[in-house]
Amino acid sequence: MIEARGLSKRFQDKKRGEIRAVDNVSFTCQPGKIYGLLGANGAGKTTTLRMLATILEPTDGTAIVCGYDVVEHPEKVRANVGFLSTATALYRRLTAQEFVEYFGRLNGLDEPTLKKRVDDIFNRLDMNEFRDRRCDKLSTGMMQKTSIARTLVHDPPVMIFDEPTNGLDIMTARTITAFIRECRDNGKTVIFSTHIMSEVEKLCDTIGIIQSGKLLVEGSLGQLRDKYAEHELEEIFVKVVTPHYVAEEAH
Amino acid sequence: MSMRNIGIVYRKELTEAVRDRRTVISTILVPLLLFPVLSVGFGALAIALVGKAKDEVPKVMLRGGEDSPDVVEGLKKLDKIEIVPEAPGWKDQIINKEIRAAVQIPAGFQSDVAREKSNTVKIFKYEGEMKSEFATEKVERYMKDYRDKVVKERLAAKNLPETVLKPFEVKQENVAPPEKVSGAAIGGLIGYMVILLCMTGAMYPAMDLTAGEKERGTMETILSSPISRMHLVLGKFFLILTAALGTAILSVLSMGVSFSVLGHYTGLTAGGRAAAAGLLLKLGPKTVISVFLMALPVAFLFSAVLMTIALFAKTYKEAQSYLTPMTFVVIVPALAAMLPGSELTPKLSLIPILNVSLLCKELVAGTYHWNFIAIIFFSTCIYAAAALFIAIKMFQRESVLFRS
Numbered sequence: 001m002i003e004a005r006g007l008s009k010r011f012q013d014k015k016r017g018e019i020r021a022v023d024n025v026s027f028t029c030q031p032g033k034i035y036g037l038l039g040a041n042g043a044g045k046t047t048t049l050r051m052l053a054t055i056l057e058p059t060d061g062t063a064i065v066c067g068y069d070v071v072e073h074p075e076k077v078r079a080n081v082g083f084l085s086t087a088t089a090l091y092r093r094l095t096a097q098e099f100v101e102y103f104g105r106l107n108g109l110d111e112p113t114l115k116k117r118v119d120d121i122f123n124r125l126d127m128n129e130f131r132d133r134r135c136d137k138l139s140t141g142m143m144q145k146t147s148i149a150r151t152l153v154h155d156p157p158v159m160i161f162d163e164p165t166n167g168l169d170i171m172t173a174r175t176i177t178a179f180i181r182e183c184r185d186n187g188k189t190v191i192f193s194t195h196i197m198s199e200v201e202k203l204c205d206t207i208g209i210i211q212s213g214k215l216l217v218e219g220s221l222g223q224l225r226d227k228y229a230e231h232e233l234e235e236i237f238v239k240v241v242t243p244h245y246v247a248e249e250a251h
Numbered sequence: 252m253s254m255r256n257i258g259i260v261y262r263k264e265l266t267e268a269v270r271d272r273r274t275v276i277s278t279i280l281v282p283l284l285l286f287p288v289l290s291v292g293f294g295a296l297a298i299a300l301v302g303k304a305k306d307e308v309p310k311v312m313l314r315g316g317e318d319s320p321d322v323v324e325g326l327k328k329l330d331k332i333e334i335v336p337e338a339p340g341w342k343d344q345i346i347n348k349e350i351r352a353a354v355q356i357p358a359g360f361q362s363d364v365a366r367e368k369s370n371t372v373k374i375f376k377y378e379g380e381m382k383s384e385f386a387t388e389k390v391e392r393y394m395k396d397y398r399d400k401v402v403k404e405r406l407a408a409k410n411l412p413e414t415v416l417k418p419f420e421v422k423q424e425n426v427a428p429p430e431k432v433s434g435a436a437i438g439g440l441i442g443y444m445v446i447l448l449c450m451t452g453a454m455y456p457a458m459d460l461t462a463g464e465k466e467r468g469t470m471e472t473i474l475s476s477p478i479s480r481m482h483l484v485l486g487k488f489f490l491i492l493t494a495a496l497g498t499a500i501l502s503v504l505s506m507g508v509s510f511s512v513l514g515h516y517t518g519l520t521a522g523g524r525a526a527a528a529g530l531l532l533k534l535g536p537k538t539v540i541s542v543f544l545m546a547l548p549v550a551f552l553f554s555a556v557l558m559t560i561a562l563f564a565k566t567y568k569e570a571q572s573y574l575t576p577m578t579f580v581v582i583v584p585a586l587a588a589m590l591p592g593s594e595l596t597p598k599l600s601l602i603p604i605l606n607v608s609l610l611c612k613e614l615v616a617g618t619y620h621w622n623f624i625a626i627i628f629f630s631t632c633i634y635a636a637a638a639l640f641i642a643i644k645m646f647q648r649e650s651v652l653f654r655s
Contacts, residue, residue: 091469094267
């Protein structure tokens with residue numbers, strides 16, 4: 001389970017002064033459910049997810065992930081989280097197997113357990129053909145599978161996906177979305193960020209719309225449709241975001 | 252502190268490093284090949300050129316001397332020299348290297364000598380031009396021998412012993428053992444080489460493991476794993492340290508082998524290179540271990556400093572632009588120890604790099620000032636620990652890791 005409590009992140013910029021990338025964001029993600037964080041570029045999605053994954057530290061507020069506070073026990077949080085984004089690249093000079101094993105060891109797995117888990121994952125994801133191939137020789141699809149294997153190697157109960165299909169071709173993107181569903185079906189808590197409406201419509205149990213670092217609205221797709229009297233998520237998104245966008249531009 | 256986690260990061264970085272062509276070239280191949288190519292190759296070329304110059308029979312123009320047949324005859328009989336008759340434009344001929352020198356015998360030279368009247372023989376040359384210098388040397392040696400012969404004859408004619416001209420001798424005698432003599436000559440060089448090579452060995456991995464990781468997008472991947480940032484930075488640091496020390500050790504070995512090979516071909520007696528070769532072979536385990544022990548904190552210091560600086564960069568190229576000037580910051584104090592007369596003092600023993608460079612000079616010469624050794628070792632350890640502490644702190648700063 002993930003519980004964000006007033007999460008905030010401010011950055012200092014030499015030209016623009018203080019920037020509130022995330023501003024007092026609170027939400028809850030339940031096990032066996034997918035929470036979709038929807039927002040335009042620069043809305044604060046990546047910063048929010050990075051704070052949940054403890055890659056960044058919140059300026060104010062906190063989050064509880066699997067019972068651990070992200071500020072007080074960041075290493076325990078990371079041991080319970082699988083984090084995947086298009087920015088999480090592979091070590092090019094390691095083979096696919098070495099790469100996955102490296103992260104297994106960093107997650108504290110002993111060698112017999114690691115071997116078993118790696119074999120299971122490579123069989124399940126059909127990766128045996130390229131397990132000894134160096135990561136810089138892999139196709140995009142193979143790279144994504146290797147990244148997925150990396151997030152799964154320690155069998156974390158929480159999965160965080162930051163725009164995981166960004167820039168991927170349709171077939172590779174489908175591999176990712178299928179994997180996200182599988183995580184939910186296996187009872188994991190899943191949160192993912194995107195600006196692709198169709199993905200949210202297909203996958204999410206709960207949707208949170210974020211703009212200028214603020215969580216403007218959240219609910220299931222059905223609840224949002226009723227509230228804004230629109231069927232298409234894109235129309236709902238525009239209705240939610242536009243007033244804030246206009247105010248921001250005027251400011 | 253989990254040594255297991257540090258070890259996991261270290262082993263992974265080592266695996267990647269040995270598979271990276273650039274790291275292998277900069278850490279292993281360059282130090283192994285640099286000295287053979289520079290010393291043996293360059294030395295062999297120099298020997299070949301000098302040998303060729305010595306083998307050439309130089310043309311020397313004779314000016315005057317018509318009334319001094321004995322002198323002229325003696326010059327013409329000189330081995331490996333060709334006397335050519337006087338011709339106009341002789342100065343230009345020397346400058347244009349058509350002839351190598353000209354010797355001017357003044358009018359009535361031989362009769363002046365017979366009458367014990369002083370006179371001057373002039374040799375014209377192209378200063379700094381090797382072949383001209385060789386020719387001049389041969390002519391001058393002949394004229395000096397001729398003068399000595401005349402002196403001897405005059406003394407004999409007057410029944411005077413040779414000690415009239417040389418009432419006593421002045422002799423210099425060295426009391427320092429040969430290794431100390433050579434140590435004073437090349438000890439500074441060894442310190443300089445070890446320091447510089449520790450630096451160059453650390454430079455590439457320092458950039459690759461920090462800025463390179465940011466550029467390739469793997470920084471976020473590794474930061475999402477449960478390893479603490481301190482363990483991560485220590486694992487990376489030890490790999491950089493390994494590269495720094497590895498480069499220095501390989502370089503010293505390569506330098507020793509190269510010099511000894513060169514010494515073998517040059518007869519081991521002439522020149523500083525051969526002396527260095529002999530010395531390197533005679534250094535002995537005590538000196539080698541001492542130099543290595545002193546190099547350890549220096550390599551430690553460089554690894555931490557270079558890693559911290561490279562971490563600021565967003566890309567490999569940016570890191571290169573930060574670290575390249577660092578080479579000069581290191582070269583200057585390392586070179587200062589090679590200046591003649593530069594010696595360790597209590598104040599200088601606190602200046603990083605310069606202190607180790609000066610100390611290496613002493614160690615190679617076999618002098619062990621234990622108080623200086625202690626000050627330098629511990630002060631460098633403190634600087635290195637401070638630098639590593641800063642590196643760890645930098646690795647925890649989001650503004651550094653995610654600088655955009």
